[in-house]
Amino acid sequence: MTENTFPVYTADAIVNFYRTEVLTGQEAKHFTKSDLTPVPKPEAVQTLYMRVLHLLYRFRPECHSMVPILENIQYPAYHEGATAIISVYTRMRQFLPMCLVYDFSLNDLLAPKKQKTLTILSGIMNFLHFRKQRMETTLEKQAKFRADMDRLQTYTRGNLEAEKKIEMLTTIPPEQQAEADELAAALSELQTTTMHEYQDVNAKNDSIAEWKTKIAEKTQKLAQVKVDVSSLKEDIGRLKSQIVESPEELKSQMEKMRENVKNIKNSIEETDERGVELQNMVQGVTHTEAEIQQMYSLLQDLESSMNSAKQRQEEHQELMAQYEKKQKELKNLCIEEGQLKRALGIKLDKECKQNIRRQKKREMKEQHVQDVLGQCNQIHQKREEMADKIQEISGETQQLKAKIKSLRDVCSKETGKAQALYDTLSTSMDELHKRIETHITDLRLNVTKTSANF
Known part of the structure; x- marks a missing residue:
C-alpha cells in the first residue's frame, strides 16, 4: 500500500469526483465528506462500489442481492443479506487489479478504514480518468476513420473523373x-x-x-x-x-x-x-x-x-x-479495412462463443428445473402415500395431527416461494432473451452499416 503507482487524492477531491462522475440523483446529493472521514460508512462505501460496477459493467445494484438458482440452498431467504456483500466483494476482487490495487479484503466492505478506502477510491478514480481518455481517443479515431472513409470516397470519385478527363484528352x-x-x-x-x-x-x-x-x-x-x-x-x-x-x-x-x-x-x-x-x-x-x-x-x-x-x-x-x-x-485504407474486418470477425466469434455458453447455461437451468419438478412430484407422491397411511392410522393422537398440519403449511409455503422464484426467474430469463435478441439485431445492423460504409 505504501508504494502506489497512482496519486492518492484528498477526501474533498474524491467526493467531488464521485458526485459528478459516478453517482446520480439523490445519492449524489446525500454523499458528503462525512461518509468517508474520519470513519468511512460501510453503506456509503458499498453503494459507491456498486455504482462503479454498474458504470463499468452495467451490473445493476439490485442484481447483487439475487441468490443463484444453481446453488442447492434449503432456506435462501437467510442468505439474501450476505449475497449482496459477497457479490460486491467477488466482483471488486476481479476489478481492482486493473486499478493496480491487489490487497482488497472483505473487511474493506464490512468495516472500512479511512486510508485504505481513500487509496482504493483513488485507484478507481485514476482508472476512470484513464478510461475516459481512452474513450475520447477511440471516439476521435472513429471520427477520423469516418472522415478518412469519406475522403477515400471523394478521392475515388476524383480518380474516376480524372481518368475520364485523361481519356478525353489522350483520345x-x-x-x-x-x-x-x-x-x-x-x-x-x-x-x-x-x-x-x-x-x-x-x-x-x-x-x-x-x-x-x-x-x-x-x-x-x-x-x-x-x-x-x-x-x-x-x-x-x-x-x-x-x-x-x-x-x-x-x-x-x-x-x-x-x-x-x-x-x-x-x-x-x-x-x-x-x-x-x-x-x-x-x-x-x-x-x-x-x-x-x-x-x-x-x-x-x-x-x-x-x-x-x-x-x-x-x-x-x-x-x-x-x-x-x-x-x-486506397491500398492503405484497404489494409485498414481488412484489419477492421478481422477485428470484427474476432468479436463475432467471441459473441458466438458467449451465445453458446449462454445456451449451455440455459439448458443446465432447464435441466435443473426439470429435476426440481421431478423431486416435487416425488414429494407429492410420498405425501399421498403418507396421507393414505394417516387415513389408515386414525388412532394416533391430536399432537401428531397438529404437527402434520404444520408440516403441510410449511410445505405449501415453500412450494409457493419456489413457484414465485420460478416465476421471477422465468420473467427475468424472458427479459434477458429479449435483450440478447435486441443486442443481436443491433449488432447485425451495425455490421450491415459498416459493410455498406466499406
Whole structure:
C-alpha cells in the first residue's frame, strides 16, 4: 500500500469526483465528506462500489442481492443479506487489479478504514480518468476513420473523373484524326523546308560577308590609288615646273599613265558590275528574309500549339501522379479495412462463443428445473402415500395431527416461494432473451452499416 503507482487524492477531491462522475440523483446529493472521514460508512462505501460496477459493467445494484438458482440452498431467504456483500466483494476482487490495487479484503466492505478506502477510491478514480481518455481517443479515431472513409470516397470519385478527363484528352476523335494526320505531315514538311532554307540562308550570308570583305578591300585599294594618283599629279606638276623633260620620256610616262588609267577604269567597271550583282543578291536575300519571316510566324504558331500540347502532357502527368497517390492511399485504407474486418470477425466469434455458453447455461437451468419438478412430484407422491397411511392410522393422537398440519403449511409455503422464484426467474430469463435478441439485431445492423460504409 505504501508504494502506489497512482496519486492518492484528498477526501474533498474524491467526493467531488464521485458526485459528478459516478453517482446520480439523490445519492449524489446525500454523499458528503462525512461518509468517508474520519470513519468511512460501510453503506456509503458499498453503494459507491456498486455504482462503479454498474458504470463499468452495467451490473445493476439490485442484481447483487439475487441468490443463484444453481446453488442447492434449503432456506435462501437467510442468505439474501450476505449475497449482496459477497457479490460486491467477488466482483471488486476481479476489478481492482486493473486499478493496480491487489490487497482488497472483505473487511474493506464490512468495516472500512479511512486510508485504505481513500487509496482504493483513488485507484478507481485514476482508472476512470484513464478510461475516459481512452474513450475520447477511440471516439476521435472513429471520427477520423469516418472522415478518412469519406475522403477515400471523394478521392475515388476524383480518380474516376480524372481518368475520364485523361481519356478525353489522350483520345483524338475520329472526326479530327484526319486533320491531325495532315497537320503532323505539314509540320514535318515545314520542318524539313525550314532546315533547307536555314542552310541556304546561312550559305548566302557567308558569301555576302566574303563579298563585303572583298569590296571593302577593293575600296581601300581604290582610295589608295586615288591618293597615289593625286600625289603623282602633284609631283608631275611640280616636276614640270622644275624640269624640262625630253619628249621620249614624256611619251613613255604618258603611256604608263594611260595604262594606269585604263586599269583603274577597268577595275571601276568591275566593281560597278560586282555592286550590281551584290544589289541583286541583297534583293534576293530580302525576299528570302520575308519568306523566312512567314516561316518563323508559322513556326511560332506551331510552337504555341506544341506548348499547349506540353501543358496538356504535364497536366496528364500531374493527374497520373495524383492517381498513383490516391491508389496508394486506397491500398492503405484497404489494409485498414481488412484489419477492421478481422477485428470484427474476432468479436463475432467471441459473441458466438458467449451465445453458446449462454445456451449451455440455459439448458443446465432447464435441466435443473426439470429435476426440481421431478423431486416435487416425488414429494407429492410420498405425501399421498403418507396421507393414505394417516387415513389408515386414525388412532394416533391430536399432537401428531397438529404437527402434520404444520408440516403441510410449511410445505405449501415453500412450494409457493419456489413457484414465485420460478416465476421471477422465468420473467427475468424472458427479459434477458429479449435483450440478447435486441443486442443481436443491433449488432447485425451495425455490421450491415459498416459493410455498406466499406
